[in-house]
Amino acid sequence: MKLKPSVIGVILLVVTAAGGYGLYHLGMKNGMNMAGPAGGPPSAAKAQPGGNVDPATGSKVLYWHDPMVPGQKFDKPGKSPFMDMQLVPVYADEVSDDGSVSISPRVQQNLGIRVAEVTSESLAPKVEAVGSIAYNERDVALVQARAAGYLEKLFVRAPLDPVKKGQALAALYVPDWIAAQEEYLAAKRMRGTAPEGLVDASRQRMRLAGMTDEQIRLVAASGRTQPRVTITAPISGVVSELTAREGMTVESGAPLFKLNGVTTVWVNANVPESLAAHVRLGNMVEARTTALPGTVLKGKVSAILPQVDETTRTLNARVEIANPGNNLVPGMFATVNFTPTVRSAALTVPSESVIQTGKRSVVMVLLGEGKFKPAEVEVGIESNGRTEIVKGLEAGQQVVVSGQFLIDSESSLRATETRMGDAGPSTTEAKPVDATHRGQGKIESVGKEEITISHGPIQSVQWPAMTMGFKVPPGTSSYPVAVGDNVNFRFKQTKEGVFEIVDIVKGDHSSMAGMKEDKK
The missing domain is CATH 2.40.50.320 (Copper binding periplasmic protein CusF)
Incomplete structure (x- = not known):
């Protein structure tokens, strides 16, 4: 049987009306706003059912705001007039007069918030500095000419040549010694007929001419004049300065060689000015250098120079260390670890929990039940990832280790909004519409x-x-x-x-x- 077009139109009209009524009824049942599209301006959005109470959480909503423009508040939800986003509700239980902020366990897990306990432990700062190796200037010998003469032979010809104690350095011919030695030998031959004390007087004259007692004994034993003298090294080390050359004429007291010992060396460590208080004379140190990998050199602080470098703001600590095998030479770099006095009973927290603002130091303290509050602290030394808390915390408190920057920002924002609310309604209102x-x-x-x-x-x-x-x-x-x-x-x-x-x-x-x- 075929239906007439008019009958078909009536059936479609009935079905459409029924479907529309069903959709409208379903929308009203689910709390949908059928008056306009979602995300409209706040003025077009309707209030939540039951007043300003969020049916999802059951918490009272104080107002809605755009986090990018927190000073502007709205009494209804909807789309932000500033950004392409929905307004965010601010609940009454999230705002506290003491500056604390509440965060649900789910949000804490999403933010990755971790806490640690404030503990009391011994703490010693780790003072590490880099320095360069230099000769020990306290182990120096200066070799001079004891009398005027001629330098006939030079056995050490270049600076930095190594020498050993007693090694021959140069041969010197001294004409002035011949007359004194001849007089001594003549007095000695006339011992029975010469006046009393003539031998002693001639011996004293040789001493005044610059001869040593050993050279005088050599003249007496050989019975011949000894116009040449061999100059030897008084210590083992290296020739740091060489001013002598073969054939030159030297005067009495002229410097010929400067010898530096190498059994010990100095490390001139550049200690930062902020850590200078932890370095003391006599402190034991450990030094390491790439020239001796795996070797730890022991030493102590022998001097702290009373001057700060104006460019690097460092203090020069002179460290004396042993030089095994004479392998350490000037110019090498070395890393020095100082061992300062260990402090006891110091409150410490993980260094990453401290927020440094430049003017103050802040940590986020867990109050319990998901509440956090910023606490201003006074910090001390830092060592091995732990920071000393001089003032502001007590042992056993819990501080936030990760995510504290987000909590601190939220706490500051909430405190600001609370102060704005206490100041009166004029501070929270928007600027006049005609501006x-x-x-x-x-x-x-x-x-x-x-x-x-x-x-x-x-x-x-x-x-x-x-x-x-x-x-x-x-x-x-x-x-x-x-x-x-x-x-x-x-x-x-x-x-x-x-x-x-x-x-x-x-x-x-x-x-x-x-x-x-x-x-x-």
Whole structure:
């Protein structure tokens, strides 16, 4: 049987009406807003069922806000007029007068928040410095000519040549010794007939000429004059300075060689000025150098120079260490670990839990039941990942080790909002709707109801540089701008919280002068 078109139309109309009623009834049952699309402006959004109480959590909602513009509050949920996002509710149980902040266990897990206990333990700062090796200037011998003469032979010919104690360095011919020695030998031969004391007087004359007792005994034993003398090394080491050359004439007291011992060396360690208080004379140290991998050299602080380098802000600590095998030579770099006095009964926390702001140090303390509160502390020394707490905490308290920056930011924001609320309603209200603001930017898109502009920072509303849409006033046909134009514009905030264009012109900053003055 075929149905007439009129009958088919009636059936479709009945089905459509029934379906529409069912959808409407289902929407009202589930709390859907059928009056308009979701995400509309706050003024168009309806309040939550049961007043300002979130049915999902059962908590009372104080207000809604945009986290990017926390000073602006709204009494209804909806889409932010500042950013392309939904407003965020602020619950009554999250705001505390003491600056604490509550975070649910689920959010704590998502943020990766970890806590650690404040403990009391012995703590010693780790003082490490880098220095260079130098000769021990306390182990130096200077070899001079004891009498005027001629340098006939030089056995050590180059600086930094190694020498041993007693090794021959040079041979010197001294003509002035011949007369004194001849007189001594003659007095000795006339011992029976010469006046008493003549031999002793001639021996004293040889001493005054610069001869040593050993050389005088050699003259007496051989019975011959000894005009040549061999100069030997008084210590083992290296020739750090050489001023003698073969054939030269030398005067009495002229320096010929400077010898440096190498059994011990110095490490001139550059200790930072901030750690200088932990370095003391006599402190035992450990030194390491790449020239001797795996070898730990023991030593002690022999001197702390009373001068700070103005460029590096370091103090020079002179460390004396042994030189096994004479392998350490000047110029090598060495790392020195000082061992300062160990402190006892110091409260410590993990160093990563301390937030350094430049003017103060803050840690986030766990109060229990998901509540956290910032605490200002006074820190001391730091060693092995632990920081000493001089003031501000007690043993057994729990501090946040990770995620503390997010908690600190949220706590500061909540405290600021609480103070704003206590100051009176005038501090939380938005600026008058007739106040206008100026901006500069570039047109991204032009529509009938909205113009999107990428603008720079706007100080009057404390906005950073960003891209956002501005409403076109009702009844405005168009503006003489196009996509890509650089523009100067003025805008204001309407009663509904929407930012609306007042006027807009193309051009650089100088064209702002052509705009109308702001309304007072």
